[in-house]
Amino acid sequence: MADAALTPAAPAQREPHHFARIFIIWLVATAIADILIWFFLYPHLAPGRLTSSAHGDQYDMTVLLMCAAPVLFAVWLWFGYSCIYFSNRGTVPEDGAWYERDSVAIQVSWIAITSLIVFGLFVFGTYELIAPAGAGGGEGPSAIWRPPGAPSSSYAALHPKPWKPGSHPALLEVQVIGQQWLWTFRWPQFGGMETTSLYLPTNTTIQFNVTSLDVIHSFWPYRLGVKADANPGVNNVAYTTTTGQTHSFTYRCDELCGIWHGDMIGTGHVVSQAAFYRWATTEEKKLAPLTRHLPPYSLTYTPSLHGAGGGLYPQLDKPTPKSTGS
Amino acid sequence: MSEAGERTAREMPRALRMGLVGFSFAAVASAVGVWGVGFLRTGPPPVAAKVVRTASGCNAYLTIQTVGSIGYGPRPSWVSYLVQNTKGQWVHSTIFVLPSHCTIHMTNYEYDGVTPLRNNVFGRVTGTVGGKEYVTGDVGSKKYSTSTPVSVVDGATVPAHTFTVPALGINVPWAATTASNLCAVAPCSPKSPHDIDKITFKTGAAGYYRWQCIVPCGLNFLDGNGGPMQTMGYMQGFLAVEQS
Numbered sequence: 001m002a003d004a005a006l007t008p009a010a011p012a013q014r015e016p017h018h019f020a021r022i023f024i025i026w027l028v029a030t031a032i033a034d035i036l037i038w039f040f041l042y043p044h045l046a047p048g049r050l051t052s053s054a055h056g057d058q059y060d061m062t063v064l065l066m067c068a069a070p071v072l073f074a075v076w077l078w079f080g081y082s083c084i085y086f087s088n089r090g091t092v093p094e095d096g097a098w099y100e101r102d103s104v105a106i107q108v109s110w111i112a113i114t115s116l117i118v119f120g121l122f123v124f125g126t127y128e129l130i131a132p133a134g135a136g137g138g139e140g141p142s143a144i145w146r147p148p149g150a151p152s153s154s155y156a157a158l159h160p161k162p163w164k165p166g167s168h169p170a171l172l173e174v175q176v177i178g179q180q181w182l183w184t185f186r187w188p189q190f191g192g193m194e195t196t197s198l199y200l201p202t203n204t205t206i207q208f209n210v211t212s213l214d215v216i217h218s219f220w221p222y223r224l225g226v227k228a229d230a231n232p233g234v235n236n237v238a239y240t241t242t243t244g245q246t247h248s249f250t251y252r253c254d255e256l257c258g259i260w261h262g263d264m265i266g267t268g269h270v271v272s273q274a275a276f277y278r279w280a281t282t283e284e285k286k287l288a289p290l291t292r293h294l295p296p297y298s299l300t301y302t303p304s305l306h307g308a309g310g311g312l313y314p315q316l317d318k319p320t321p322k323s324t325g326s
Numbered sequence: 327m328s329e330a331g332e333r334t335a336r337e338m339p340r341a342l343r344m345g346l347v348g349f350s351f352a353a354v355a356s357a358v359g360v361w362g363v364g365f366l367r368t369g370p371p372p373v374a375a376k377v378v379r380t381a382s383g384c385n386a387y388l389t390i391q392t393v394g395s396i397g398y399g400p401r402p403s404w405v406s407y408l409v410q411n412t413k414g415q416w417v418h419s420t421i422f423v424l425p426s427h428c429t430i431h432m433t434n435y436e437y438d439g440v441t442p443l444r445n446n447v448f449g450r451v452t453g454t455v456g457g458k459e460y461v462t463g464d465v466g467s468k469k470y471s472t473s474t475p476v477s478v479v480d481g482a483t484v485p486a487h488t489f490t491v492p493a494l495g496i497n498v499p500w501a502a503t504t505a506s507n508l509c510a511v512a513p514c515s516p517k518s519p520h521d522i523d524k525i526t527f528k529t530g531a532a533g534y535y536r537w538q539c540i541v542p543c544g545l546n547f548l549d550g551n552g553g554p555m556q557t558m559g560y561m562q563g564f565l566a567v568e569q570s
């Protein structure tokens with residue numbers, strides 16, 4: 001019965017091999033689409049290639065697109081083909097029982113194919129998260145997977161090796177501090193200075209130490225492929241490595257944090273190593289009178305009961321009688 | 327009377343029912359609308375600086391005061407800014423109208439005491455002419471009887487509030503008076519203890535620039551950052567820089 005139902009049109013003619021037809025069309029379309037995606041879409045996909053993690057995001061998106069395209073085409077093709085060839089030409093039985101029952105082949109292949117896709121994506125996703133040592137996400141205070149040269153303890157993070165331009169410069173630590181409603185940056189390798197602007201050198205592995213002085217913020221320089229929550233009392237670490245490209249990028253807050261959340265926005269710059277070094281050393285000198293008023297560099301800054309809502313540095317609990325105006 | 331008759335007698339005509347329902351909806355909708363428009367229209371008034379144009383260029387004069395408690399209105403205990411209009415009256419507002427491409431001479435009468443900065447990085451004066459503010463009064467334990475330039479202050483012992491305009495790179499920690507008998511009802515007069523903090527800065531292109539105080543001075547609010555810190559007219563506002 002099923003056979004009769006599946007071949008309703010012109011039984012006198014030889015029925016074409018529908019599955020083979022669909023499969024060939026699908027194969028060609030998929031191959032063309034995947035080639036186009038890989039060669040033409042991939043290089044232009046957001047968020048670009050300013051850092052290793054941005055490039056990683058781009059690669060992952062491309063792979064996912066290339067996996068999705070065949071599925072999409074299979075659905076579209078089946079739908080279109082059915083509309084054209086399997087439409088009701090008045091030969092379907094009135095009760096409409098027109099489907100294949102208990103097809104073991106279809107059931108097995110359905111479960112096998114979907115399982116394969118899902119498991120494949122799971123393996124791919126897990127590998128991509130771990131293997132490039134830093135997918136740009138905040139990995140917590142003590143990341144398990146670190147890039148080479150990254151400090152392995154908080155003591156090491158507090159005392160990083162000096163950074164100087166070179167073919168393989170030391171890892172650069174940048175502390176990102178969120179507060180209502182501004183971002184500031186501290187540089188332990190440049191005397192612990194704190195800046196309101198953000199410059200990064202090319203071809204350098206960066207360790208962002210992200211924290212907050214009040215509520216939860218989230219540091220999101222999209223084009224760097226980095227996003228890390230800024231929690232008070234937590235050092236959230238995100239690694240990335242800049243490439244040879246120089247460009248500016250926008251960073252913003254991505255955690256609703258109060259009335260000016262939408263204005264916690266700024267422009268950072270990836271510049272050459274020499275230009276970065278010039279900027280950092282100049283700032284260090286210029287900011288020296290301010291730096292001595294800052295608390296010692298620390299991975300987090302703890303609230304205290306001093307001040308209206310808590311000046312957040314414990315050492316402020318005993319205001320020194322000597323004040324300084326210069 | 328039959329049951330059916332009774333029902334008919336009590337039932338309102340359909341037109342009346344529809345009219346009543348329609349009227350109730352309209353009444354509620356317009357009440358919400360009036361409240362909403364009213365809410366959106368409540369806000370501090372824009373106050374213009376006094377502009378003086380000479381052959382040498384544009385100069386504008388803006389005089390403000392900062393008080394520990396406004397002393398009147400719906401939130402009398404809230405810390406606040408006030409600004410003087412061109413007639414010399416004090417207005418409870420934080421929206422300052424300034425001309426573009428102009429030199430702004432801003433004077434703050436600081437009537438509030440010290441509240442420590444949460445982040446001492448904002449103890450540095452930036453974005454003003456010369457990177458300085460000029461203080462008459464207390465800078466921590468130092469006393470200046472004449473206007474004295476200051477570029478970095480200790481965040482724990484000096485600032486009362488700040489004037490921070492992120493988009494223009496301006497940050498000024500207003501030096502606080504260390505006296506204890508502070509003025510509690512605005513507008514305060516110079517008879518109350520105060521510091522005078524002066525800055526000069528230049529406006530660029532026209533635009534709306536938000537500014538805030540970055541001292542967590544919202545007493546009794548979460549992290550000191552609620553209440554007046556998140557309400558227009560108290561510890562945050564706008565520079566409305568208009569084409570000139």
Ligand SMILES: [Cu+2]
Pocket residue numbers: 178216217218253254255256257261264
């Ligand atoms: Cu935020």
Ligand SMILES: [Cu+2]
Pocket residue numbers: 405486487488539540541542543561
């Ligand atoms: Cu304030």
